[in-house]
Amino acid sequence: MTKVISIANQKGGVGKTTTAINLAAGLAVLEHKTLIIDADPQANSTSGIGFDSKNITTGIYECIMDGIDPHEVILETQTPNLFLLPAHIDLVGAEIELINQPNREHILEKTIEKLKGHYDFIIIDCSPSLGLITINALTASDSVIIPVQCEYFALEGLGKLLNTIKIVQTRLNKKLDIEGILLTMYDPRLRLSKQVVKEVKTHFQQMVFKTIITRNTKLGEAPSFGETAIMHDASSSGAINYLNLAREILQNNNMTSLTAKNKNN
Numbered sequence: 353m354t355k356v357i358s359i360a361n362q363k364g365g366v367g368k369t370t371t372a373i374n375l376a377a378g379l380a381v382l383e384h385k386t387l388i389i390d391a392d393p394q395a396n397s398t399s400g401i402g403f404d405s406k407n408i409t410t411g412i413y414e415c416i417m418d419g420i421d422p423h424e425v426i427l428e429t430q431t432p433n434l435f436l437l438p439a440h441i442d443l444v445g446a447e448i449e450l451i452n453q454p455n456r457e458h459i460l461e462k463t464i465e466k467l468k469g470h471y472d473f474i475i476i477d478c479s480p481s482l483g484l485i486t487i488n489a490l491t492a493s494d495s496v497i498i499p500v501q502c503e504y505f506a507l508e509g510l511g512k513l514l515n516t517i518k519i520v521q522t523r524l525n526k527k528l529d530i531e532g533i534l535l536t537m538y539d540p541r542l543r544l545s546k547q548v549v550k551e552v553k554t555h556f557q558q559m560v561f562k563t564i565i566t567r568n569t570k571l572g573e574a575p576s577f578g579e580t581a582i583m584h585d586a587s588s589s590g591a592i593n594y595l596n597l598a599r600e601i602l603q604n605n606n607m608t609s610l611t612a613k614n615k616n617n
Contacts, residue, residue: 354468355605357475357531358493363509364480366499367536367565369396371597372477374571374590375497377401377580378598380433382608384472387426390439391460391489392479398438401429402578408440415463416488417446422463423470431583435471443485450484457524460488482516490517491524495531500552502538502545502564507552531601536565563597565590 359372372388379386389412390397395405414420415437427436450456467474476489490496496517500506521528533556539545553560565571571590574581581591602608 354471355473355495356464356468356493357473357601358478358486358489358496359475359499360478360486360490360496360513361498361500361509362480362482362486362513363505366501367534368480368499369400369477370571370575371497371499371534371536371565371594372397372475373400373575374581374594375597375601376473376475377431377434377582378595379473379475379601380431381582381595382598382602383433384602384607385433385435385470386473386475387435387437387467387471389437389464389474389476389489391443391476391485392439393441393444394479395439395441395443396575397477398436398440399578400575401431401434401436401580403427403436403438405438405440408438411438411440411443412460412463413440413443413446416459417449422466431580434580437467446485447483450488456484457487457491460485461492464492482513487516487520487524490520490528493525493528495529497531497534499534499536500548501536502542502548504544504548506548507555530559531604532561533559534561534563534565534597538564538566540566561597561600563593563600565593565597568593 359368361368376386376388388397398405410425415422422437478486478489566589568588568590570585570588571581574584
């Protein structure tokens with residue numbers, strides 16, 4: 353059975369694409385066949401794992417707008433068990449083109465239905481907006497992960513996103529759950545980071561992942577090499593954080609047991 357997870361936050365710079373790439377890589381390393389769908393016109397997930405979006409002529413846009421079989425478009429990455437359904441700049445036009453489509457919120461869902469059963473996990477990297485592409489992603493997903501950076505404006509816009517998720521749950525996708533709120537860019541040296549963690553956990557309690565993503569140079573530089581953090585430096589704190597996040601998600605979904613023996617600290 354395939355689990356579809358969107359990574360969404362309309363606020364930019366929260367580690368959304370970093371999370372999509374590295375969570376997917378962590379699940380793949382843990383021997384779960386995983387597909388990343390790049391649903392962001394900026395195509396950062398595509399370039400972040402080693403593909404030049406300028407050379408991508410067929411991607412998710414052609415699948416949702418022209419009905420091309422997604423199996424013909426999927427690319428194999430350097431990481432075993434990790435695959436990509438890429439994006440290119442034409443995806444920006446899909447927001448406008450979808451407006452007059454019948455059942456416009458379910459177009460991406462039709463593409464994903466063709467992929468279910470072929471992967472254990474499908475991770476959707478959403479654009480930093482609450483437009484039609486993001487709504488399509490949420491409508492097609494089983495759950496959503498919300499990255500929140502440990503900085504001053506951490507909770508800014510989060511209420512709007514949660515309200516959008518509630519509307520999608522009510523009108524479009526009753527099965528949509530919040531997989532969890534993920535705290536990112538945590539710096540243990542800063543009092544502000546610790547205050548944000550405390551505030552988010554106080555507000556959202558069990559919705560917050562136990563795993564926290566710390567600021568890490570290797571995590572930031574890996575995309576410039578077209579690599580995931582695990583491929584770039586498996587011993588870095590960023591790679592270990594995302595591997596632990598993958599384990600936590602598997603545990604929460606009763607897909608493995610998280611033990612002291614297999615958890616990296």
